[in-house]
Amino acid sequence: MGGIRVLMVMDSMDYGGTETHVLSIAGIMKEAGTHIVITGEGGPLTKQFERQFVTKLTHRAFPGTEAYERSVTEMADLMVEENIQVVHLHQTPSGLIAALAAERLGIPVVFTVHGMYYPRNELQDVLSRTTAIISVSKPVQSYLQRMDIDSLLIPNGVDINLFSPSDSAARELRNKLGISEDATVLLYASRLAWGKASVCSNFLSASKHLRSSGFPSLEVVVVGGGLQYGELERLKERIHLEAGNSFIHMVGNQDNMPDYYRMSDCVVGTGRVALEAMACAKPVLAAGNAGYLGWVGPDCYDTAWNLYFGDHGSLRAANRLVLIEALRKGISNKDSLMYLGGKGRDWVVKDFNAEKTALSTLQVYRQLLDEKSTRNRRGKE
Numbered sequence: 001m002g003g004i005r006v007l008m009v010m011d012s013m014d015y016g017g018t019e020t021h022v023l024s025i026a027g028i029m030k031e032a033g034t035h036i037v038i039t040g041e042g043g044p045l046t047k048q049f050e051r052q053f054v055t056k057l058t059h060r061a062f063p064g065t066e067a068y069e070r071s072v073t074e075m076a077d078l079m080v081e082e083n084i085q086v087v088h089l090h091q092t093p094s095g096l097i098a099a100l101a102a103e104r105l106g107i108p109v110v111f112t113v114h115g116m117y118y119p120r121n122e123l124q125d126v127l128s129r130t131t132a133i134i135s136v137s138k139p140v141q142s143y144l145q146r147m148d149i150d151s152l153l154i155p156n157g158v159d160i161n162l163f164s165p166s167d168s169a170a171r172e173l174r175n176k177l178g179i180s181e182d183a184t185v186l187l188y189a190s191r192l193a194w195g196k197a198s199v200c201s202n203f204l205s206a207s208k209h210l211r212s213s214g215f216p217s218l219e220v221v222v223v224g225g226g227l228q229y230g231e232l233e234r235l236k237e238r239i240h241l242e243a244g245n246s247f248i249h250m251v252g253n254q255d256n257m258p259d260y261y262r263m264s265d266c267v268v269g270t271g272r273v274a275l276e277a278m279a280c281a282k283p284v285l286a287a288g289n290a291g292y293l294g295w296v297g298p299d300c301y302d303t304a305w306n307l308y309f310g311d312h313g314s315l316r317a318a319n320r321l322v323l324i325e326a327l328r329k330g331i332s333n334k335d336s337l338m339y340l341g342g343k344g345r346d347w348v349v350k351d352f353n354a355e356k357t358a359l360s361t362l363q364v365y366r367q368l369l370d371e372k373s374t375r376n377r378r379g380k381e
Helices: 017-031 046-052 066-081 092-105 120-127 138-145 168-177 194-211 229-243 257-262 271-279 298-310 320-331 334-351 354-380
Strands: 005-012 035-041 054-057 086-089 109-113 132-135 184-189 218-223 248-252 266-269 284-288 291-295
Touching (some): 005 017, 005 092, 017 035, 017 271, 035 066, 046 054, 066 092, 092 109, 132 138, 132 354, 138 298, 184 194, 184 257, 184 271, 194 218, 194 229, 194 284, 194 320, 218 257, 229 248, 257 271, 266 271, 284 298, 291 320, 298 334, 320 334
Parallel strands (some): 005 086, 086 109, 218 248
């Protein structure tokens, strides 16, 4: 297994689900003998990528400029220098540059579509130059089908060894944040922009209501950064002023996400956050860009997967009243939360294991290389 030389291309090495996905599957591929090269603009995760892989930083360039043409040429030079056999794209601006470079060299291109947020024209432009397309969820696959684009369904993979149940570090983190052991901790983790920032705003308002109506030991932790972080920080301050105490901890982006999941009693999130939290045996209340799904349990796993935990589809809007009702019901029954957490861990291990995702992706690479080899042989006959 392995031996393939792969270039993984991202826009940047920022905090986010796409970057975490690449870290997870690329690490497993490397262990399987695959040569991995990572390229993209730098960011807070650059050191993590550099510790594990050959990493080449790029700079953003705009189409129609001399700098853009240089970027395509430099990308092609990198592919030649590293003897790349497969190029794997994950985002559109960087993806188009890499696709154009790979096209010049006759290298197969894979694009993993991580959501429905890509500018449509950019997405179609990149996909028209792509050899194989992967969707991370059923809604994404359906979205592409509506554009008459076929794709393979390979779910997001979670490193179940990294994201696993544990208590020791969780207790230390609670102490660091000044949260008592007997407090009920609600965690919200996301990039704080657009739809997910709106969910966070409703979540904070719901938490204020719950703390003043039966849950005085409630503590809230928000992990993530983004365009609307400042706006949410101001909302936090207003809530604290009105409540007369401080119970919301906004900690920004964090490298040690497993510990943050572990220190919580339940997690409000969507998409990859939901999968990571469940891998840590934490119950998940799913709400995301598309709206509200609810508590994720065995009776709704199919629905959760079909809607990608509220990120790519939903049952209803994720407003404050809906979150109050759901959270009140959930945190009133700790036994039920523990049951959901345990079952969630089992489900992620079975269906969303990063090793399974990585091996399925390697199989796509091998198939593309086999097809290329067959075409080359026929061309020589």
